[in-house]
Amino acid sequence: MSDVLVIIPAYNEEKSIFQTVTKLRNYNDYDYIVINDGSKDSTEAILHHNELPYINLPVNLGIGGAMQTGFRYARKKGYKYAIQLDADGQHDPNDLQMLVDAIQLGNQDMIIGSRFVEKSQYKGSSVRRVGIYYFYYLILFLTGNKITDPTSGYRIINKEIIKEFANYYPVDYPEVEVLVDLAKKKFSVKEIKVEMNNRQGGTSSITPVKSIYYMIKVSFFSLIRRVL
Template identity: 65%
Template sequence: MKVLVIIPAYNEEATIRNTVLNLQRTCPYDYIVVNDGSADRTGDILDEHGFHHLDLPVNLGIGGAMQTGYRYALEHGYDYAIQLDADGQHDPNDLETLVTEIMQSGYDMVIGSRFVEKTNYEGSLFRRLGILYFCYLLYLACGVKITDPTSGYRIVNRRVIREFARDYPIDYPEVEVIARLAKKGYKIKEVKVEMNARQGGRSSITPLKSLYYMTKVTFTSLIRAMF
């Protein structure tokens, strides 16, 4: 069994060092940081500490960075791939929970959820309403019940790695890939994980981008439900 942790990173100079060091302390699996054309010192920090990474020459967005990681996983024969955010929100202590669940359940994707059971997560009302909106959208469009569809903390098996290496949404992919997989009959489930607040830096998702995100995902999810 080979497991790869993929860490997409764009302008995460404030957090990338601690994120990778915490992962190295707690995780027995391989990892790769995909430096997504960062304009700050993210690339320098990765070089200085000898962290395993790939450098993209331009910013492709989270979708392009993750597809790069999935292609790397496919080419190097990994059985499972896990997405882990560079900003420190995802607790590496939950990695084993994700790995154990996907191996024992035989599911194709296991999502780390803040809501499938009670956790310590506290988010803004706007963020919680947005998540609830996508929960209902996925259920109406695809018939799947997912409590935390925007969670990026997720593991997939080799079948899905092959799918994602070939085709992956360009931006804001979390909800859209669930719709894609559900439409194709892949099995998806959730497990409880704890998530932290961003450990430094600034989120690239502005209110305007959030509106674009909701509109885009709504459109693509409905299209996939009809065809």
């Protein structure tokens, strides 16, 4: 058993899940668990047929519920570190070792794989970049921390934060909110450069309308969590 668990939340990822897991296993020997978040396509059938380790959620809980399930599993099994790796292939498993090295050698509580802390090949839409810049300044205002890629889900956390997230994790759009909460609790966060790929299949759940809802909701709850 490794002391690192890679958590792969998956919702309707039949086009990419097997490729994502295969790439992960080709790059390293870390333990992993797929959280099948109530998928309505053949994601579960692919996992079962290929005998891949997974937890099946009977209903869709969203990214927050899926990740909290993974964090609870990590805590129960005693892992020292947990990493989120998206099932759609956007996160490059080749960068996993850099995340692990950074948290083991740097005495940090969380390491974020960032597209912007250094120049990378990432080319996002203008709408997505506006949202990222907005949350950068929101976090800077609320915490004083400069997080260049606050919406990146490519993160590794240590045992203390695994415990925190197993007890509470936002239901949806958790990335920004937890950064504000961790800053309040004096946990340390650092960014390192990673590369992000285009989705290998499926479609993003973030539509323009949801983006507006996302910004309003996250801003409100981040403000509340900072004050309380």
